[in-house]
Amino acid sequence: xxxxxxxxxxxxxxxxxxxxxxxxxxxxxxxxxxxxxxxxxxxxxxxxxxxxxxxxxxxxxxxxxxxxxxxxxxxxxxxxxxxxxxxxxxxxxxxxx
Numbered sequence: 765x766x767x768x769x770x771x772x773x774x775x776x777x778x779x780x781x782x783x784x785x786x787x788x789x790x791x792x793x794x795x796x797x798x799x800x801x802x803x804x805x806x807x808x809x810x811x812x813x814x815x816x817x818x819x820x821x822x823x824x825x826x827x828x829x830x831x832x833x834x835x836x837x838x839x840x841x842x843x844x845x846x847x848x849x850x851x852x853x854x855x856x857x858x859x860x861x
Contacts, residue, residue: 767861768858768859768861769858771854771857771858771861772854772858774854775851775854775855775858778847778850778854779847779851782843782846782847782851783847785813785843786840786843786844788810788813788814789814789836789839789840789843790836790840791810792811792813792814795807795810814836814839817835817839818833818835818836818839821839825838
């Protein structure tokens with residue numbers, strides 16, 4: 765029972781972290797369209813949170829198509845897959861214990 769509760773809590777926290785990061789990616793993508801001040805602390809924080817993941821994806825997949833960077837879309841799709849697969853798997857594991 766304790767292990768089951770722990771796994772459920774872990775799955776719920778993972779789901780919450782993934783959801784928050786998806787929103788960070790969406791906000792960063794929207795902010796990038798308006799050419800914000802690069803010295804703004806919010807813009808710098810968004811850049812620091814998203815750029816390492818974008819750089820990792822760009823290393824393996826060409827993401828610029830027709831002048832549009834698809835890295836945020838690839839990140840969101842990947843995070844959604846992890847959320848739907850891994851979090852659901854953790855909940856199922858907790859239900860069987």
